[in-house]
Amino acid sequence: MSQAVGINFKKSSIDALIAGFMALVLFGPIVGVVLDGYGFNTEFGKVAWMIAAVAIGRFAVSSFLQTEKGIAMAFRYANNNDGVEVLPPGHKSKMVWVIPLVIVIGLLVPFIASKYILTVIILGLIYVLLGLGLNIVVGLAGLLDLGFVGFYAIGAYGLALGYENLGLGFWSMLPIAAIMAAVAGAILGFPVLRMHGDYLAIVTLGFGEIIRLVLTNWASFTHGPNGVSAPLPTFFGLEFKRRSRDGETFHEFFNIPYDSAYKYMFIYIVLFAVVWAVLFIKHRLVKMPIGRAWEALREDEIACRSLGLNHVLVKLSAFMLGASTGGLAGVFFATYQGFVNPSSFTFFESALILAIVVLGGMGSTLGVVIAAFCLTVLPEMLREFAEYRVLMFGILMVVMMIWKPRGIVRVTRTGFAARKGVVK
Amino acid sequence: MSQENILAVENLVMHFGGIKALNDVTFDIKRGSVSALIGPNGAGKTTVFNCLTGFYKATGGKIILSAGGKETSIIKVLGEPFQVTDFFSPFAFFARLKYKMFGGSHLVNRAGLSRTFQNIRLFKEMSVVENLLVAQHMRVNRSLIAGILDTKAYRKAEEEALERVFYWLGVVDLVDSANRLAGELSYGQQRRLEIARAMCTNPEIVCLDEPAAGLNPSETEALTKMIRVLRDEHNTTVLLIEHDMGMVMDISDYIVVLDHGEVIAKGGPEDIKSNPKVVAAYLGAEEGEEVTL
Numbered sequence: 134m135s136q137a138v139g140i141n142f143k144k145s146s147i148d149a150l151i152a153g154f155m156a157l158v159l160f161g162p163i164v165g166v167v168l169d170g171y172g173f174n175t176e177f178g179k180v181a182w183m184i185a186a187v188a189i190g191r192f193a194v195s196s197f198l199q200t201e202k203g204i205a206m207a208f209r210y211a212n213n214n215d216g217v218e219v220l221p222p223g224h225k226s227k228m229v230w231v232i233p234l235v236i237v238i239g240l241l242v243p244f245i246a247s248k249y250i251l252t253v254i255i256l257g258l259i260y261v262l263l264g265l266g267l268n269i270v271v272g273l274a275g276l277l278d279l280g281f282v283g284f285y286a287i288g289a290y291g292l293a294l295g296y297e298n299l300g301l302g303f304w305s306m307l308p309i310a311a312i313m314a315a316v317a318g319a320i321l322g323f324p325v326l327r328m329h330g331d332y333l334a335i336v337t338l339g340f341g342e343i344i345r346l347v348l349t350n351w352a353s354f355t356h357g358p359n360g361v362s363a364p365l366p367t368f369f370g371l372e373f374k375r376r377s378r379d380g381e382t383f384h385e386f387f388n389i390p391y392d393s394a395y396k397y398m399f400i401y402i403v404l405f406a407v408v409w410a411v412l413f414i415k416h417r418l419v420k421m422p423i424g425r426a427w428e429a430l431r432e433d434e435i436a437c438r439s440l441g442l443n444h445v446l447v448k449l450s451a452f453m454l455g456a457s458t459g460g461l462a463g464v465f466f467a468t469y470q471g472f473v474n475p476s477s478f479t480f481f482e483s484a485l486i487l488a489i490v491v492l493g494g495m496g497s498t499l500g501v502v503i504a505a506f507c508l509t510v511l512p513e514m515l516r517e518f519a520e521y522r523v524l525m526f527g528i529l530m531v532v533m534m535i536w537k538p539r540g541i542v543r544v545t546r547t548g549f550a551a552r553k554g555v556v557k
Numbered sequence: 558m559s560q561e562n563i564l565a566v567e568n569l570v571m572h573f574g575g576i577k578a579l580n581d582v583t584f585d586i587k588r589g590s591v592s593a594l595i596g597p598n599g600a601g602k603t604t605v606f607n608c609l610t611g612f613y614k615a616t617g618g619k620i621i622l623s624a625g626g627k628e629t630s631i632i633k634v635l636g637e638p639f640q641v642t643d644f645f646s647p648f649a650f651f652a653r654l655k656y657k658m659f660g661g662s663h664l665v666n667r668a669g670l671s672r673t674f675q676n677i678r679l680f681k682e683m684s685v686v687e688n689l690l691v692a693q694h695m696r697v698n699r700s701l702i703a704g705i706l707d708t709k710a711y712r713k714a715e716e717e718a719l720e721r722v723f724y725w726l727g728v729v730d731l732v733d734s735a736n737r738l739a740g741e742l743s744y745g746q747q748r749r750l751e752i753a754r755a756m757c758t759n760p761e762i763v764c765l766d767e768p769a770a771g772l773n774p775s776e777t778e779a780l781t782k783m784i785r786v787l788r789d790e791h792n793t794t795v796l797l798i799e800h801d802m803g804m805v806m807d808i809s810d811y812i813v814v815l816d817h818g819e820v821i822a823k824g825g826p827e828d829i830k831s832n833p834k835v836v837a838a839y840l841g842a843e844e845g846e847e848v849t850l
Contacts, residue, residue: 219684219736414705421704422690422697425683429691432680439610439674440692441666441758445659548736549686554724555717 145195152191156184163524218543222550228499239405243398251397253513255469258404259462260505264489265411265498266458271487272496273424274451275431277334280321280341281486284314284456286478288463290348293361293473303366307407307464314460315453322452326445329434341483348475360474363467365396366403373399397469404465411458415498418454420547427451428496492533494540503541560623563588563762563794564609564670569618571604571818578604580818582618586762586811591788591795593805595829596815597838602798603675605815606766609796610672611635611662624669624761634668636660667695671760673751675767675798681740685731685750688739689722692757725753728786730779745776749783756787762794763787769801777801781808806830814838 157180165180166173197203243251263285270278291310295301301309325336348355355361365373371383373396383399384391418424426447429437438444467473489508493500508526515525533541564586571579579601586592594602607613609620611631620631636657643650656664666672680688690697698704698714726732729749734742739750748768755763768784769777781804787793799805805812806826814822814829816838822829829835 217682217738219738222736417705417707421701422694422699423701423704425687425691426694428683428687429680432682433678435612436674436678436680437691438662439612439666439672439678440754441663441671441695442691443659443661443663445661544682546684546687546738548684549719549722551732551735552720552723554722554727555720556724 140196140199142196145192145199148195149188149192153184153188156187160184164521217546219546220548222548224548236409240402243401248394248397251394251401252469253510255397255401255404255465256513257506257509258401258408259465259469260486260489260509261408261502262404262411262458262462262465263486264493264501264505265415266455266462267486267490268455268493268496268498268501269415269418269427269458270451270455271490272494272501273419273427273431274448274455275427276448276451277330278337278452278455279334279480279483279487280337280339280344281455281459282478282480282482283321283341283344284317284459285463285466285482285486286344286348286475287314287317288460289363289467289473289477290355290361290463291460292464292467293363294355296364297361302364303464303468307461310460310464311457312460314463315457318452318456319449321456322449326448338480338483341478341480345475345478348478355475358474358476360472362472363470365471366399366468368399400465400469407461407465411461412498412502419496419498423447423450488530492530492540494542494544497540497542497544500540500542500544561587563623564796565619565621565623566605566609567619567621569605569608569620570616571601571608571613572616578818579608579615582815582818582820584813584820584823586794586796588761588794589788589792590810591784591797591808592811592813593809594796594798594813594815595800595802595805596821600815600838601818602815603766604818606672606764606798609665610670610764611665622665622668622670622762629665629668631665631668631670634660634664635662666758666760669759669761670764671755671758671762672764673748673755673766673768675770677744677747677751679739679747679751679754681738683739684736685726685739685742686719686722686735688750688754689725689757690718692754693718693721696759721757725756728756729753729783745772748772749780752783752787756791756793760793762796765795765797765799767798767800769799769804777804780804784808 160180160183164183165176167176198207242254246254263281266284267278267281270276270281288310291313292303292306295306295309321337321340325333328336349358351357367373368383371381371386373383375391376382377385382391383395419428426437426442427450429440429442430444430447430451434444437447466477470477485508489504490501492508493502493504511529512526515521562585566585567583569579569582570577582601582605594605596602604613608615609631611634614635615632618632622629622631634656637653639650639653643653680691683691697718698711700711703711723732723735726735729752731742731746731750731753734746739747742750748771752763752765752768755765765784769780772780784795784797785808787795797805797809806829809826812822812824812826812829813820814832814835821834821838822832824832
């Protein structure tokens with residue numbers, strides 16, 4: 134290793150040149166050509182700056198990796214074990230302390246945060262629900278579902294259309310939408326049970342698109358692209374409006390001045406409670422026989438069948454429970470927006486939810502929560518970068534996949550203390 | 558059909574397109590015996606296994622499993638095609654429809670037959686204990702409500718399942734590796750874990766597909782002892798495919814020899830050893846030499 138120390142500047146320069154060229158290919162069309170009406174302006178200066186930054190950065194990294202420290206670091210990265218780990222029996226999770234803290238902070242948020250921040254957090258929580266739902270299907274049962282947004286749409290339109298046609302409010306639609314989405318999950322699940330992997334992904338992709346196209350084109354029922362308005366939740370029958378057509382409103386009842394933030398505060402608190410309930414159920418499910426069966430199905434379907442597990446029911450249960458969580462998220466989305474239309478349920482949403490599950494770590498609950506917040510709150514924070522937002526988002530994902538290919542949070546498995554074996 | 562035979566295979570035929578993998582295979586397996594299915598490569602041993610365990614739907618013939626106090630036709634539970642007479646008898650129609658929709662190899666396991674695989678199929682990213690817990694899926698409390706609320710009955714069922722897990726880990730000598738990932742185990746340990754997993758489903762007959770493949774002589778010795786434990790202490794019938802003749806002759810009570818999809822000999826180890834047809838199948842007959850029994 135004696136010749137390794139000492140920087141080979143020629144190699145670094147070549148690296149920098151290659152990186153600069155790649156940056157030219159990537160940024161040239163995106164940044165260098167700006168549309169202006171029917172024509173376009175070329176901005177060579179900006180592109181030159183970006184390429185220079187990339188090339189200098191690459192040169193610095195390349196040089197650093199040739200020093201002793203850099204070699205040591207690269208070695209550490211090459212050897213870090215990101216795989217699954219079995220916890221020792223009787224392991225006490227640090228979450229025992231973190232969870233109460235998060236609950237307290239979470240309950241304080243609506244009274245501290247501004248209305249804008251509150252809406253961003255609500256969106257984050259909705260994606261947490263979506264992520265948890267898809268995590269059952271993709272992370273635990275290993276069924277690649279690219280049409281998850283279909284269930285989200287069923288929940289959202291369920292609330293809007295249920296209110297319009299049947300007069301059902303938020304509280305009655307919350308469980309009904311979950312059941313509706315679960316039934317839709319079963320309907321989708323049944324014909325595709327014999328497929329796995331890529332074929333399943335394509336069928337589910339089609340399902341998501343079918344739902345969106347039906348919502349767009351069945352104008353007499355769904356009002357097509359014009360969308361439908363959705364009702365707000367009520368607080369024991371009190372509405373969160375400035376004026377109510379029938380009965381009292383929230384601010385009149387409590388004799389406080391009207392504030393449009395009240396409804397967001399209320400949605401936030403209900404959503405917060407629902408997210409915790411789903412987290413708890415999810416936490417129990419993975420330890421229960423059904424959760425084990427899902428994971429076993431992901432690992433080896435043939436072995437599952439040889440052990441007497443009905444793979445049809447195991448897959449269906451994963452689809453249904455995942456879908457019902459997606460339906461819940463849809464109801465919250467509709468009530469939070471006050472309006473739904475088909476453009477909210479495009480394939481991009483499905484891809485985003487899948488990204489949450491993959492980034493968080495397949496099957497990891499904590500990872501999904503963190504990833505959901507990152508992927509929804511981050512784009513909001515990146516608003517200042519305007520048109521580079523999606524680019525930065527993409528770079529972040531690429532970097533994540535290089536350094537943490539198995540997700541943010543390492544998947545752990547419970548350990549069991551040895552006990553006396555008895556057979557009955 | 559006597560209670561003496563746990564498994565009766567009659568005129569089993571399996572065709573893959575034009576290839577006749579099995580031709581009229583007939584044999585019985587006695588309850589409480591250790592039986593072996595042997596034959597040269599490509600003789601159709603694994604095909605017989607896959608038919609028995611419900612992974613292939615046999616083209617013809619009958620497989621009757623008498624376990625758990627009743628007789629199960631393995632071909633029927635996989636779902637047979639409809640026949641004309643079904644359309645006149647609603648009862649038969651719905652019975653067939655039920656198996657067509659919800660039937661499958663899992664019903665064979667529930668009827669009391671479990672198996673292991675030639676190329677080990679463990680749940681690699683789950684711990685050793687969890688592998689054995691999954692196998693007890695049909696015996697634990699599966700109620701969603703009870704599980705989410707963590708009721709007493711649920712906890713009791715889980716505890717019993719864990720006790721069974723550690724019993725079987727003791728039998729296959731893996732207690733020290735209980736909290737490791739199944740995929741991290743050595744090859745021999747994985748083989749043993751797979752047998753333990755098959756036994757956790759509480760079968761009356763267990764089919765082992767080449768259990769000694771890739772094991773060293775001392776591990777094979779330990780495996781032989783384990784198979785005896787299964788038979789003597791758990792009244793489990795064992796059917797195995799094996800190429801290690803030393804082991805087969807050592808533990809088997811009954812041997813069925815297959816060649817080119819046909820049974821060429823069956824009987825005790827001594828008969829098989831001296832059977833000229835078997836010797837010819839393994840070593841090849843001299844040109845022109847007619848081998849007859």
